[in-house]
Amino acid sequence: MLYGADYNPDQWPEDIWPEDVALMREAGVTTVSLGIFSWSRLQPSPDTWDFAWLDRIIDLLHAGGIGVNLATATASAPPWMTTAHPDILAADESGSPYWHGSRQHHSPASPTWRRLAAELVRRLAERYGDHPGVVMWHVDNELGCHLNEDFSDAARDAFRVWLEKRYGSVDALNDAWGTAFWSQRYGSLDEVFPPRNAPFIRNPSQVLDYKRFMSDTWLDVFLDQKRIIRAAGAPQPVSTNMMGAFPPADYASWAPHIDVITDDCYPDPLDPQRRFTTAFQRDLVRSLKRGQPWILMEQATDAVNWRPSNPSKMPGQLAAETAQSIGRGADGIMFFQWRQSRAGAEKFHSAMVPQAGTRTRTWQEAVALGERLAELPELPSPGDDAPVALVFDWENWWAVEGEGHPTRLDYLQLVRDWHAALVCRGIMVDLVPPERVDSRYRLAIAPFLYLLRDAGAAALTSFVEGGGVLAAGPFTDIVDENDRFRDGGFLTQLGPALGVAFEDFRPLVPPARDVVAERAGEEGSAGAGSDQVAAPIGGVGASAAFDGRLRGSGTFVAEAVWADDAEEVATFASGPSEGRPAVTRRAHGSGSAWYLATMPDAEAIDGVLEALLDDAGVAGELDDVPAGVEVARRGELLTVINHGTEPVEVTAPGTLLGTGEAFGTRALAPQEFAFLRAPR
Numbered sequence: 063m064l065y066g067a068d069y070n071p072d073q074w075p076e077d078i079w080p081e082d083v084a085l086m087r088e089a090g091v092t093t094v095s096l097g098i099f100s101w102s103r104l105q106p107s108p109d110t111w112d113f114a115w116l117d118r119i120i121d122l123l124h125a126g127g128i129g130v131n132l133a134t135a136t137a138s139a140p141p142w143m144t145t146a147h148p149d150i151l152a153a154d155e156s157g158s159p160y161w162h163g164s165r166q167h168h169s170p171a172s173p174t175w176r177r178l179a180a181e182l183v184r185r186l187a188e189r190y191g192d193h194p195g196v197v198m199w200h201v202d203n204e205l206g207c208h209l210n211e212d213f214s215d216a217a218r219d220a221f222r223v224w225l226e227k228r229y230g231s232v233d234a235l236n237d238a239w240g241t242a243f244w245s246q247r248y249g250s251l252d253e254v255f256p257p258r259n260a261p262f263i264r265n266p267s268q269v270l271d272y273k274r275f276m277s278d279t280w281l282d283v284f285l286d287q288k289r290i291i292r293a294a295g296a297p298q299p300v301s302t303n304m305m306g307a308f309p310p311a312d313y314a315s316w317a318p319h320i321d322v323i324t325d326d327c328y329p330d331p332l333d334p335q336r337r338f339t340t341a342f343q344r345d346l347v348r349s350l351k352r353g354q355p356w357i358l359m360e361q362a363t364d365a366v367n368w369r370p371s372n373p374s375k376m377p378g379q380l381a382a383e384t385a386q387s388i389g390r391g392a393d394g395i396m397f398f399q400w401r402q403s404r405a406g407a408e409k410f411h412s413a414m415v416p417q418a419g420t421r422t423r424t425w426q427e428a429v430a431l432g433e434r435l436a437e438l439p440e441l442p443s444p445g446d447d448a449p450v451a452l453v454f455d456w457e458n459w460w461a462v463e464g465e466g467h468p469t470r471l472d473y474l475q476l477v478r479d480w481h482a483a484l485v486c487r488g489i490m491v492d493l494v495p496p497e498r499v500d501s502r503y504r505l506a507i508a509p510f511l512y513l514l515r516d517a518g519a520a521a522l523t524s525f526v527e528g529g530g531v532l533a534a535g536p537f538t539d540i541v542d543e544n545d546r547f548r549d550g551g552f553l554t555q556l557g558p559a560l561g562v563a564f565e566d567f568r569p570l571v572p573p574a575r576d577v578v579a580e581r582a583g584e585e586g587s588a589g590a591g592s593d594q595v596a597a598p599i600g601g602v603g604a605s606a607a608f609d610g611r612l613r614g615s616g617t618f619v620a621e622a623v624w625a626d627d628a629e630e631v632a633t634f635a636s637g638p639s640e641g642r643p644a645v646t647r648r649a650h651g652s653g654s655a656w657y658l659a660t661m662p663d664a665e666a667i668d669g670v671l672e673a674l675l676d677d678a679g680v681a682g683e684l685d686d687v688p689a690g691v692e693v694a695r696r697g698e699l700l701t702v703i704n705h706g707t708e709p710v711e712v713t714a715p716g717t718l719l720g721t722g723e724a725f726g727t728r729a730l731a732p733q734e735f736a737f738l739r740a741p742r
């Protein structure tokens with residue numbers, strides 16, 4: 063179990079370093095991430111290099127038994143680079159450059175930045191690749207975090223190269239992007255730009271490709287640096303810290319290239335759904351590399367400083383959130399950062415060693431946590447623990463939230479709603495793209511899978527044929543990978559398995575008075591292009607009741623579908639699709655395929671899920687999961703956490719790790735958790 067933090071010794075006089083190492087030993091720190099923002103110290107001017115300080119601190123840490131996760135230090139380019147090479151600067155949508163003075167102002171596509179970064183990484187890898195204290199490489203930092211879109215000339219040129227590779231010819235691009243519409247036909251790739259500021263809805267296929275391009279560009283920075291590290295003969299695992307469900311980076315496509323998944327997670331203390339949001343993030347990163355543990359590379363010991371207001375964590379919350387990470391697959395618990403900065407933009411951010419020193423609750427909790435982690439035996443690898451696959455797909459996320467659609471939706475939140483319903487029942491879930499749904503799962507839920515690639519459709523269909531239970535919909539199987547309608551209507555790929563054909567979307571928009579209120583605040587016409595919700599269709603409210611074997615209400619859409627060859631499990635009892643099927647099921651191959659023509663609301667989701675779990679023969683880890691309690695399985699390890707503010711009685715199988723005592727039925731105090739050995 064790794065335990066430690068980002069360490070920025072270059073922000074401090076050297077005489078503090080020995081004290082740092084002594085305190086690290088006291089806290090049980092095993093590993094620190096070093097040098098993440100040290101470029102201007104390592105290369106103070108174009109022709110000057112200074113590695114002596116880094117030699118000294120790595121040696122000191124190593125002598126103290128502390129391993130180094132060595133950063134490639136490229137996350138913030140030194141100011142001299144802006145003046146010497148203005149072409150390294152990234153640009154916003156209107157083409158205006160970002161400037162230094164914060165961090166991450168460079169264009170990841172700039173050949174100059176890439177050349178200068180490569181030189182730094184090469185020197186670091188050659189110098190430290192065989193240092194016994196270096197245990198891992200930390201490429202850049204949170205690639206794309208602040209600068210997720212770059213509209214610089216360098217990005218423009220690189221986008222054209224990327225498009226050339228993808229399409230081979232401008233004719234193929236014209237076809238994929240549907241440029242016959244609105245006179246957008248290109249004569250050559252030199253006429254193509256990233257989707258810069260435009261007066262109205264931009265070509266959705268172009269926007270989608272640009273998002274793919276940006277994600278690939280950040281990945282390319284990683285691959286470049288990894289290649290350099292390997293070319294220097296450095297054998298350590300190479301990683302880069304991810305940010306969970308971070309919209310601009312398709313981590314599912316990055317994961318195969320990354321030796322160990324590392325993730326940063328900063329839950330909002332004011333988020334009432336916090337424990338579900340974090341459980342979602344942990345499940346997502348665990349699912350990126352099935353069967354492998356991951357490392358929580360950054361979390362805050364206490365408050366952050368970058369939200370509008372930044373309350374402290376409640377006592378015990380840090381340990382409970384840590385237990386959640388371990389229960390959901392983490393083998394390393396690290397913080398941002400070791401010692402609180404005394405200057406700069408993050409001086410109010412918490413750390414393991416606060417500005418107020420070691421008498422603080424934060425320090426004491428960090429030390430206690432270190433002790434508790436050190437006592438843990440080797441934990442089983444997360445394996446085939448999840449009977450349920452929840453389809454989560456970045457390309458679909460980008461496309462489904464595009465402009466000009468029947469209704470606006472928040473894809474991440476909608477997938478999270480399903481995830482939370484499963485977590486409440488103590489059921490483990492993997493979050494995977496459709497192509498990764500296979501026979502290891504018993505149930506797959508694919509909400510709002512608007513963009514469905516051929517391979518994804520094939521995987522979902524063969525999952526059902528092989529005996530799985532699939533629940534699809536709504537607003538699923540609408541476009542191909544280029545965000546184009548396919549020939550033959552909608553549900554063209556999954557329709558045969560579902561036994562359902564599609565007529566119309568029929569959005570359920572907010573009640574009419576909300577629309578009126580929004581309009582009242584607007585000037586001018588409410589015509590196409592105004593930034594507001596569409597008028598309600600037929601005066602329909604925000605939900606539509608459905609009735610039958612399942613009852614409840616649906617939200618977002620009440621699609622009109624024909625159940626040509628499927629059982630009607632429930633029918634719309636109100637709303638724009640009254641009388642039409644709301645939930646259908648069809649036996650297909652050895653499995654079954656359900657279609658949901660609406661998104662069940664918070665209450666209805668339980669009943670729908672119950673029916674799906676029943677069909678798939680999936681049960682939760684505990685007979686009863688009390689409110690506020692979370693249970694997670696990781697091989698034989700069962701983690702039980704009380705996230706609530708009141709004590710709660712829990713009955714669970716297995717024995718306590720450490721003492722071997724049977725857990726049985728016992729009360730867990732607020733934020734208390736238990737690790738149990740509980741073979742299936």
Ligand code: GAL
Pocket residue numbers: 203204207326328360362366367398408411
């Ligand atoms: C992360 C970043 C760290 C630090 C931290 C503060 O996004 O990687 O360098 O800024 O946030 O919460």
